[in-house]
Amino acid sequence: MTRTGKTALYGALLLVGLLMVAPLVWLVGQSLTAEQAAFDVPPKWVPDPFTFDNFGEVPGLIPFGRMAWNSLQVAVISTAGSLLVSVLAAYAFSRLSFRGRDGIFLLMLSALMVPVQMTVIPVFVLMRNLGLVDSLPALWLPALINVFSIFFFRQYFNTIPRELDEAARIDGAGHLWILFRMIVPLSGPAIAAMTILTFELSWNNYFGPLIFLSTPEHMTLPIGLVTLQNGQGGSSVVVFAAITAVVLPVLAVFLIFQRSFVTSIASAGLRG
């Protein structure tokens, strides 16, 4: 590459990067600006006058702590539960033989094509009959079945040599031992990838909570944010403070786990 070509490439990429983060920088900056000075034209990139007051006003408008706790509960239960269900099923598909196995596997795989919007109406009716509408189980119960995760683990398990199973079985090990003491520990990267992906999807889910939740105390953060902006009384800076409070921890966690996060997306992509 020529010197000018290199400069142009680096300059262009730097510009793209800056443009991508600009809205986020503006978001954080405004949320830290005193209300009377926020959203000035021309825009200010450094908060002036600087204040944390906007954040203090959020809990008066929506039960923010409660919503964060709800989000966390749903994400943790969905992730842990679907991981357990998936590795059990993946072990059956990868290591056990039983009548109908390949047929059931194909049936489940084809369900990947069914959009969630198609099943949501009957699931809503089901939840209503079970009395679970406007409660957190309405969100995490359907999330326990994750066909992509089953498929992903089955593919990964298939790469683990079967000779290891044979050896363990000759030593008298049962299926549960083989799965949880041998195969799962050998599947670290796959487990990490699915944990990150499932948690992220649940944490950011908007459609589910919109359908199933109606009282603020039962809401998760994404739907809570939207209620805040639709509600009366909150000024725009307070909405910005709430968005910042939702976004910053996620970005911080992302920066810490960036490598495994990006690897997991790539591996899920290439495998899928």
Next chain:
Amino acid sequence: MTTVAPLRTPAAAAPAAGVARTKRRDWAGYAFLSPALLLFLVFILGPFLAAIVLAFFSWDMLTPATFNGVGNFTEMFSDPLLYKALANTFVFALASVVSHVAGGLLLALAVNKVMSRVLSYFVRTALFFPFVISWAAVALLWKYVLDPTFGIFTYYFDKIGFQAPGWFTDPAWALPAIIGIDWWHTIGFTFVIMLAGLQTVPQQLVEAARVDGASPRQIFWYVTIPMMSPTIFFASVITFIGAFQIFDPVQIITPQGGPDDSTVTVVMYLYQKGFESFQVGYASAVSLLVFVVMMAVTMLQFWGSRKWVHQQ
């Protein structure tokens, strides 16, 4: 498990005919599969079949459902708003696939050339940042960014000599604005997939082409692109499936469907019918249509891919 099975065949291979399979082995398989299978029946297969049945009924979720024959479907075919929603969704999906695949590929190629670790890290992080943020936060933020009076986008757009349109009041610009916001939110995903795909292009092949005197342009079109074609194909299928179901940003930014219904998408329409006006049967019929269209386009993509995707 105390019985030692006589030399088990790998489970992936079909068991040879005549090999006796003990009941016990069947039982273990069903036991491990049962939680997933039960949940699958209750939350996916059952509701899927129920939605198909509901498509032939009229139901408001309160009074008993009445059989409606193909009434919902005939109503669908003469529903102008549904046509509008379908057109919007196709425009959105097409623009989304093209801009994501082209943008993701170009960015991946560019970042792959960068020697500076700092710059490479910054760009990769900046591109991926928006993807980890919830759509709710993204949509609300962009509503402000594009605000006609105090939005930063409006301000700087004006500065460089353009007149920013009223993004969500002008029917011509509401959908393009959503397309842009969606690009900002999800380009990181496509970029990462492309970057990973780029690492699978064999360097010997690139070297060999170079030694044979191929220009960078020729290497790009005759080596990189064919070797990347499975990744490009995967990215376009997955982007299409996601784009066709677009809902969150349109619902949050334009809950009424935008000026002249310019941002109504099929899933948003389905949501309005099912959960706002409680025409459950009709909404189910629309959901069946979404499913059929998605299936058809994906199969078309797979069929077309045989002509251009490089098989290894």
